[in-house]
Amino acid sequence: MEIIETKELDKVENFLKDFDLSLEKDVDITLIAVEDGRIIGTCSASGNIIKDFAVSSEYQNEGVASKLLTQIQNRLFDKGVYETFIFTKPQNRHIFEGLGYRFVEGSEDVILLEGGLANVEKYVKNMFIKSGLSSNEKACLVMNCNPFTLGHRFLIETASKENEEVVVFVVEENKSLFPFDVRLKLVKEGVKDLKNVRVMPGGKYIISSATFPSYFLRKEDVRLKAYTRLDAKIFGRYIAKEFNIKRRYVGEEPYCKVTKAYNSALLEILPSFGVEVKVVERLKVDGVKISASFVRNLIKQGKIYETKKFLPSTTYEFLISSDAKDIIEKIKRSDSPH
Amino acid sequence: MKIVRPAKAGTMESNDIYIMVYPNENGNEIQLDSIVLKQFGNQIKKVIMDTLNELEVENALVVAKDRGALDYTIKARVETAIKRACE
Structure with a gap:
């Protein structure tokens, strides 16, 4: 052979x-x-x-x-x-x-x-040590922020008011229209005034699409369910444990099927790891429930000025700066949902 | 010897061991997985550590995937990986 x-x-x-x-x-x-x-x-x-x-x-x-x-x-x-x-x-x-x-x-x-x-255990331990965070009980949010909107800001603010310490993990996988470093920067700038909030990269074990198990699960819905449950379990077993996270905040999801499935997996699984899941209703501006995809859609249509009321000033200023030119071009050409 | 790059030696086949060596910041460290971990885990680690000491290596992360290798095999595989990682 x-x-x-x-x-x-x-x-x-x-x-x-x-x-x-x-x-x-x-x-x-x-x-x-x-x-x-x-x-x-x-x-x-x-x-x-x-x-x-x-x-x-x-x-x-x-x-x-x-x-x-x-x-x-x-x-x-x-x-x-x-x-x-x-x-x-x-x-x-x-x-x-x-x-x-x-x-x-x-x-x-x-x-x-x-x-x-x-080595997931070692990796998460290192993440925690590098963060310099205390071992106190914390609340947490995992967000892609593609880009960071007032909706994200509202969610983080809610967590910040209701908890002593808050960690925000920004999804590190670089599969979104806004690159990871830009997304991270805009979140950091957008919540600078919230003193009990720490923003950090999500690393390799939080929603990384590289670890999407797609090949042996036939049906889309079965696959999606399996993926979301796996992610939830990894979060509960390794990340919540190491960071002493007792609560995770998620935005209510009226639109996206994937996020909806993810939320229900979190609600089902995290309590068994001692993590409470809080679903927060979305922030509305002018009767519109804010979502990043809605904002990207406006950008796609060339209506950058109209995004202003949905975005923190830090994100809006970035959008109208010359640094955003390439990203905006990419959004206009793209059909990607992310 | 100083580890300057990642290197490997061995196979995942039965009675062999797959050794991966990486530069490490905090001294020597061993991560062992073995089909006979309960019975021989400590002995395997000792052989690896002795080999590192013999070669005067002080900054290696050794990841070892053992499938029932004998001590001589383990020593040979570690030596080869270290030499590849130092050249």
Whole structure:
């Protein structure tokens, strides 16, 4: 048997059919295990996610998986990817644990394991130490702020009034129209006057789309539910615990299906980790419930001036500055919902 | 020896160990996962630490994924990874 890298993806696709898997479009590397000219196993990687892993049933327990995993890890390592993640079904947990992967969290539909340098406990501990925050009880918000609106400001203000200490995690994944550094900066500037509020990057384990388990869950709704529940559990088990977070504030979500599902996962799961979830009604201006997507829509239509009443002055001033030019162009051209 | 870059050695195959070495800020540190952690975890860590001391390494984070390697294998894999990380 030999392990080789392949570009003949249609053959791999065919092989994967028997396992009810399909090769995802975004894979960077695909390896196959070949015996007598036949594919007997495969795995792929996309960024730092190892996926589409399968070995023919007649060759299982013969070390094919460990050879594939070694090779793909070596290739990723040589590319400078030192942290790897695997999403799989709960019944495969023991296989990957036997191959040196660590269980992070999971639900009945999907589990996340990590390997290499990745270490959620250590990472979150470091995040906390670097933050310099006290070990007192805290409230928390997780926000994308794409861009930071008066609606976000209202939510944070509510938390700030009702709690001694508040942490705001800004989603770090750079998949939004406003880049992460801009989003973070605008939140920081927008809540500067709230002395008990700390704004910081959300890091790798809070809503990171790199860790979206998409390949083995067929239906969109099942997939969405599994993803939101996984994120909620990771938050409860690692982040809330380390930061001593006892409350999480979320905005009521009338529009977006994804956020709605996420809110209900948080409401269902976080209390079991001792975290209360508070849903706050959205702030209205002129009868409009403020949302960042509404603001982006105005920008898209070229109505920058009309965004003024929905935004803190810090965000608005950024929008009319020359620094925002490229972002505005991108929004006008984009059809992305985020 | 001083660790200057990440390096690896070994495989994930049965009876072997996969060693990854990274520069570390706070001395030597070992993160071990093993199928025989309960029985031999401390012994494996000792072999790794002894090897680091022998090579006079003082700034290594060693991530080890063990699948039942014998002490000699562990020592050899660690030595190789360290030498690759120092060159």
